[in-house]
Amino acid sequence: GQNIDQPTEMTATEGAIVQINCTYQTSGFNGLFWYQQHAGEAPTFLSYNVLDGLEEKGRFSSFLSRSKGYSYLLLKELQMKDSASYLCAVRDTGGFKTIFGAGTRLFVKA
């Protein structure tokens, strides 16, 4: 079956670092994505991991361990505008289907 788990909500303080975890159990794997979605808006692409390790892009980093079925998104120097939902998504082996997790709603407080 296909299952992607993320915490439902997280709260962090402006300027701090937060790590959002994602575990997955899917029938196939051909890459993991993180998207950011502000309420009522379209998701926007943040990162893509297909090999194990850390990918860094500015204030955002994403890590993947395929053997553990585990990924995390690391957000540094949090800003109020980072308050949003963060969606973990896995692309299946054929590459045609992308399964999204329910998302983690992040609240950044002053």
Place this chain on the structure above:
Amino acid sequence: DSGVTQTPKHLITATGQRVTLRCSPRSGDLSVYWYQQSLDQGLQFLIQYYNGEERAKGNILERFSAQQFPDLHSELNLSSLELGDSALYFCASSESAAGAGGYEQYFGPGTRLTVT
């Protein structure tokens, strides 16, 4: 602006009716994906087309159908609408169907469907 356009932005209709949602992908993108997002829910993958052909199907109801036309725009048809079909419907596009390159999806602004 992702370059993906969706019309209409909002749609209010009654139960039992049929509606058509339209999506134009980014210039050059051959793949189109449709997703449903109910209130406070994650994105549910419905269907994917690549260059006019259906490539993958998710949890799409039989009352729903889609197609991609030669000019690469796509339409999602929802019929015999029920209250539970009220949701945001997103279209996304990417360069390729699968494999290396063009893997990220660019999402349109969505169509908010309200069934009353």
